[in-house]
Amino acid sequence: MQAVILAAGLGTRLRSVIGDEIPKVMTRYNNKPLLQYTIEILKKYGVKDIVMVVHHKKEQIMDFFKDGKSLGLNINYVFQENPKGGTADAVRYAKGKINGDKFLLVYGDNIFERSSIGKILEMKSNHDGIIAVKKMEDVSKYGVVEVNGDRIIGIVEKPEVAVSNLVLAGLFILPNEILGFIEKIRPSKRNEYELTDAIQLLIKNNYNLGYIQIDGFWIDPRNAKELELARQFIDENYDG
Template identity: 35%
Template sequence: MKGLILCAGRGTRLHPFSYSQPKTLLPVANHPVLHSCIRKLCEVGVHDIGIVIHPSHVQIPPLVGDGSKFGASITFIEQQVPLGIANAVQLAQPFLRDDPFILLLGDNLLMDSLHGLTRVFTSTQSDGVVMLSKVDRPQDYGIAEVKEGRLVGVEEKPEKPKSNLAVIGAYLFTNPIFESIAQLQPSARGEYEITDAIQSMIDRGYHIAHAITEGKYTDVGTIDRWLEANRWMLTRELGDTYRVGATSVVENCEITGPVLIGEGCTIKNCRLGPYVSIQDGVHLENCVHIENSILLENSSLQGVAWKVQNSVFGREAHLQGQTDDSSGVFILSDKSSIQIPHFNKEDV
């Protein structure tokens, strides 16, 4: 069995951060989401992995390498034009050949392992398996219709959903998927939809099974979802504790976990947490309170006399200022800078 991870998306909802790097490399609990996908595949014994990337995503190959650090072998496949998930799978056919394969979306983070997916495939001897999860707003997802325990239909963002079981971006397919993809027409948004390919397999009489996950999952596709994923991954890894990199200096700080601090950081006179991820080389000094935030490499905050929360600071972003007690929310992209002067209430 092989693995396929799709990383060619543009990530427009995560601008400005996805201008400078693919969204699949954005860190959650200080690890790129893509690394989590690779580890999930290796956990179920899948070590021969293809990664579909856009030619502009030059950062991905150096950060992943040949896969040996994960115990995997990595093959990169280019998708020149983002024409949808099914198109990306079709481009990967020469790599996948006739082997069954697990398909993951590179910006999706799953709490559960993929063992449920593989167990269902083995026990049902099916032609494919789709991972599903119950959702509150089925109109926002690809929705599965299940009758008598059997998957009979899949519809993308239906106005009148036939269930609350959403397709969440983890699949297992066999070779017939390629014939279905070859017969597809572009959808209204100009893409070749994997849900249409799955429906085609069902219509042609193939058995598509399903596995339902109870664990948390999210696509890290917006700032809010990124922060949410960071919260539950920090909780899973650290509980209510905190971890500080061996080469970092932390002085006179109050820390409420979970908080994760990378290497080479200098943090003085700050209150941190809960739910804060700090990557390598960050400098924090005299910050009243930072919580539920992500600070990327080499960012710095100094003299911040108000509570910073629900915020993301990009690489080398810099915030400095003094002001009266208040509340601040900031989304700073890479190499941004904000300096806030001190002022008195009577000045405003």
């Protein structure tokens, strides 16, 4: 299966901690960029064809990983013109590189246990798409998922009223058809093209979307405290 990694973000929330000289995905943990851990996990589970969406300081990412051959991978890059365009906009730029009827989408700045990717890949044939979710007490800063049984029945980005305590955890297996639905959505109140809006169109069109619940570690570091939690997790669970 092919993977699309979103690595174009400006990392504005962490700028006071990591500065503006490196992309958030290239933040060093044990002297290794965060993105390298993600790519190594993908390779472990047999995902070797990668499309990387880049923008901010893209040369650092491209110079480090190059075409992926030295890692036994095939890496292609696409440039998101507006890094504030939203997650759906980022996926749209990968359209010309995506092949196959499904693809694995990974938020490149999220940190999770290795097994999370293994679990989502195991379920890829059971549904039209699979979304990783995580239980959170405060869901106001995340995309929130509503489920019924083993299916997702609704999804909304940063809702004013939460429909559940399950949030998007940065891992998706999506049908290729979502690329067409992305073309139909309009900017949100934040003036971004939200992936959640495109996924909601999949649901409205009767696509069977399942989910896996991440019980272990997952974090999208947004401040110094969360960054330290991420470092501690990597120190304890990953080789340098």
